[in-house]
Amino acid sequence: MSVAAASASELTRARVRSAWIFLTPMMIVLALVAGWPLIRTIYFAFTDANLSALDNTRFIGLANFLEYYEGEWYGLLVDPDWWNAVWNTIWFTVVSVALETVFGMIVALTLNTAFKGRGYLRAAILIPWAIPTIVSAKMWGWMLHDQFGILNEILMGIGIISQPIAWTASPDTAMWAVIMVDVWKTTPFMALLILAGLQILPTDCYEAAKVDGIHPVRVFFKVTLPLIRPALVVALIFRGLDALRIFDLIYVLTSNSRETMTMSVYARQQLVDFQEVGYGSAASTMLFMIIAVLVVLTLTVGKVRLGEDAK
Amino acid sequence: MKFQALFGASALALAAVLTASPVTAASVSISCGAVGQELELCREAADAWANKTGNEVVVVSTPNSTTERLALYQQLLAAGADDIDVFQIDVIWPGILGSHFIDLAPYSVGAEKEHFSSIIENNTVEGKLVAMPWFTDAGVLYYRSDLLEKHGEDVPQTWEEMTATAKKIQDAERAEGNDGMWGFVFQGKAYEGLTCDALEWIDAYGGGTIVNAEGDVTVNNESALAALKVAGSWVGNIAPEGVLNYAEEEARGVFQSGNAVFMRNWPYAWALGNSVDSPVKGKIGVTALPKGGSDGKHTGTLGGWQLAVSKYSKNPEVAADLVMYLTSYDEQKRRAVKGAYNPTIAALYEDQEVLEANPFFGELYDTFVNAVARPSRVTGTTYNQVSNEFWNETHAVLSGTKSPEDALSDLERSLKRMSRRGW
Numbered sequence A: 001m002s003v004a005a006a007s008a009s010e011l012t013r014a015r016v017r018s019a020w021i022f023l024t025p026m027m028i029v030l031a032l033v034a035g036w037p038l039i040r041t042i043y044f045a046f047t048d049a050n051l052s053a054l055d056n057t058r059f060i061g062l063a064n065f066l067e068y069y070e071g072e073w074y075g076l077l078v079d080p081d082w083w084n085a086v087w088n089t090i091w092f093t094v095v096s097v098a099l100e101t102v103f104g105m106i107v108a109l110t111l112n113t114a115f116k117g118r119g120y121l122r123a124a125i126l127i128p129w130a131i132p133t134i135v136s137a138k139m140w141g142w143m144l145h146d147q148f149g150i151l152n153e154i155l156m157g158i159g160i161i162s163q164p165i166a167w168t169a170s171p172d173t174a175m176w177a178v179i180m181v182d183v184w185k186t187t188p189f190m191a192l193l194i195l196a197g198l199q200i201l202p203t204d205c206y207e208a209a210k211v212d213g214i215h216p217v218r219v220f221f222k223v224t225l226p227l228i229r230p231a232l233v234v235a236l237i238f239r240g241l242d243a244l245r246i247f248d249l250i251y252v253l254t255s256n257s258r259e260t261m262t263m264s265v266y267a268r269q270q271l272v273d274f275q276e277v278g279y280g281s282a283a284s285t286m287l288f289m290i291i292a293v294l295v296v297l298t299l300t301v302g303k304v305r306l307g308e309d310a311k
Numbered sequence B: 001m002k003f004q005a006l007f008g009a010s011a012l013a014l015a016a017v018l019t020a021s022p023v024t025a026a027s028v029s030i031s032c033g034a035v036g037q038e039l040e041l042c043r044e045a046a047d048a049w050a051n052k053t054g055n056e057v058v059v060v061s062t063p064n065s066t067t068e069r070l071a072l073y074q075q076l077l078a079a080g081a082d083d084i085d086v087f088q089i090d091v092i093w094p095g096i097l098g099s100h101f102i103d104l105a106p107y108s109v110g111a112e113k114e115h116f117s118s119i120i121e122n123n124t125v126e127g128k129l130v131a132m133p134w135f136t137d138a139g140v141l142y143y144r145s146d147l148l149e150k151h152g153e154d155v156p157q158t159w160e161e162m163t164a165t166a167k168k169i170q171d172a173e174r175a176e177g178n179d180g181m182w183g184f185v186f187q188g189k190a191y192e193g194l195t196c197d198a199l200e201w202i203d204a205y206g207g208g209t210i211v212n213a214e215g216d217v218t219v220n221n222e223s224a225l226a227a228l229k230v231a232g233s234w235v236g237n238i239a240p241e242g243v244l245n246y247a248e249e250e251a252r253g254v255f256q257s258g259n260a261v262f263m264r265n266w267p268y269a270w271a272l273g274n275s276v277d278s279p280v281k282g283k284i285g286v287t288a289l290p291k292g293g294s295d296g297k298h299t300g301t302l303g304g305w306q307l308a309v310s311k312y313s314k315n316p317e318v319a320a321d322l323v324m325y326l327t328s329y330d331e332q333k334r335r336a337v338k339g340a341y342n343p344t345i346a347a348l349y350e351d352q353e354v355l356e357a358n359p360f361f362g363e364l365y366d367t368f369v370n371a372v373a374r375p376s377r378v379t380g381t382t383y384n385q386v387s388n389e390f391w392n393e394t395h396a397v398l399s400g401t402k403s404p405e406d407a408l409s410d411l412e413r414s415l416k417r418m419s420r421r422g423w
Helices: A002-044 A079-111 A118-124 A133-142 A150-159 A172-201 A206-211 A217-242 A249-256 A262-271 A277-310 B002-020 B038-051 B067-077 B094-100 B116-120 B145-150 B159-175 B192-204 B222-232 B241-245 B247-257 B267-272 B316-326 B329-339 B346-350 B352-358 B365-369 B376-398 B404-418
Strands: A067-069 A072-074 B027-032 B056-061 B085-091 B130-139 B140-144 B182-185 B258-267 B284-287 B301-309
Touching: A002 A277, A067 B247, A079 A118, A079 A172, A079 A217, A079 A262, A079 A277, A079 B316, A133 A172, A133 A249, A172 A217, A172 A249, A206 A217, A217 A277, A249 A262, A262 A277, A262 B067, A262 B376, B027 B038, B027 B316, B038 B056, B038 B145, B038 B316, B038 B329, B067 B085, B067 B094, B067 B192, B085 B094, B085 B316, B094 B301, B094 B376, B116 B130, B130 B316, B130 B329, B130 B365, B140 B145, B140 B267, B145 B159, B145 B284, B159 B182, B159 B258, B182 B247, B192 B222, B222 B376, B222 B404, B241 B247, B241 B376, B241 B404, B247 B267, B258 B267, B267 B284, B267 B329, B301 B316, B329 B346, B346 B352, B376 B404
Parallel strands: B027 B056, B027 B085, B182 B258
Antiparallel strands: A067 A072, B085 B301, B130 B301, B140 B258, B140 B284
8 A cells, every 4th residue: 555655656756757847948938938028028117218228227116107296196007098098908809809709609600510612611711810910901901991992982882871981090980990800800710719619519419409399599508508618718718818919900000099099009109109118118017917817807707607517 | 182173273263253352342221211202212312322332222111100110210229220221210300319320420521511500400419410411391282273263262371261262162073073072181190290280280370389499388378279279170071081090191192183172291292293194283283381360370390301320330431421422412403303302402492403393492492491390309309209199189189089178288288297307
């Protein structure tokens, strides 16, 4: 008994050791390409660093975040532009990811049924996702142009609108234009992840449902949805993280406009346009923390639900 | 033995080749704008210089938006990159980027004295001549002379007259079936160009220059309010809503395809508007921007571009030689005749060929020389943030999300916050 336990723990130790040996190179690389820049950004957040003179950096404590000076509060936490950017980002993330999930689900369910040419269609549907964002954003920018854009041409041709709409310029439509392009671009990604979940579902539940004569809509909500929930949660987290740091699409379509400015656009503007490396790093650090909190929240909520299912 | 001889012979041949090749030829790269004919003119001149001197030159095109171009330069220069030797820089940038450029005075040997002294002063940072003037700019008003004549209207002298005339012609043209006609296009996108346009409106009413020479925030005043009220009435009325996302080239696209009565733009649009394939060739006129009310003044924002040599360049002498060639009398004359780029050498405004190609150069000489400068000197490295606040508040007024009163008081507050410890 004791001999067996000793050899088991010996084996475990050996396994742990080799696990560390295999993990070390990757952890070193991660520390270099992700850890070091992150720590440096957080360090800069507490300094007054300026891009034109990075050597002349002073430590200024929390002043980038909040500072009291001659009767008024200053800093990131009281900057209305920053909170506007936070709100824009969250609004964009919630709306675009929700739409992409619904459309992605429809596409995945369609592609999951057997029909001729399914393989080609699956490949074709990935095209929007495969085009580099800069290219597709510029392409949409032209299609949405108020004077020369094809979208206005089509809508006016079929008589839905009488005057061309300035999609990316008007404050009412700018955010919706961005969301529309993002949905166009990323729905295939959602569809692919959901389709992967659908492919591994057991067929017996469906046969049983068929025998019992259950309505397909009921089958979807009672059988399919609970079964693909793990895949769906992973897809939602992936997309959510991606959407929270959205930059390229918005920058190309609407530049630095306040109506669509997200946290990343705000941080870049401070860092590059204004050369305020300290203040911009403070914004990047906040962006990092907000995303971290949201991920922890999503994971917790996701797990709790999975736990309930197990009962 | 045989092998050794062969080896020795080839080594000799190699040495001969190496020593025979010229050692003086250098390769320099220059960043040029690509608005209108800029890139083409730049390439022609750079090639001419390369042929003359035997050096090689690489022309790099940069983003059209000044704001994006500055961001690109800042990243390149902050990293100390030697990829670009000669930078084309905006008139407002010597203060922001000056520390990255070499002093050109040893290479210009007095040539700068022929140029406008106000620009040379602008380009001198801490006693160093960081850039040579290449061309100057001031905002001007383009109009469709054929349409004004057809509808019996005069060239407007005030912004109020411009608004009324634009509205009248736009409505009359649309009634005749010309659905795509608009009264006025300008640079309404949230970027540096809007700062130029809006400064012209405010200055026309005598509302100052946002921040005065002493560094006080002066923008929240009655005259500036009057200017923004007029400008706030344009979008959707005489200007398409898309103007809120137009830079120079988008505005020119609408005007040159014949879909606008008036356009605010820089002089470069003249040569293109009168080019062979232009639908409005021979139907356009240029005048000074309108006054703000009858007591206002004609004004234009000082623009223009300079050439500077990076201190990270491997061949600063060769690069400086290229700068001196491009900013010379002959090259500025060629650019003025062919592309309507305003020379920075006063004598060229009396040159017959230049005046023949651009009749308005003579008439608007005062506008070009007395153009209103953006407050980039007094606000120094903070200028970009000041301008950003200004264009964002103006953009909010144009798009109707903020009243002019609120926008000006918000702007005043944020600028005062920004300058709490001096600029």
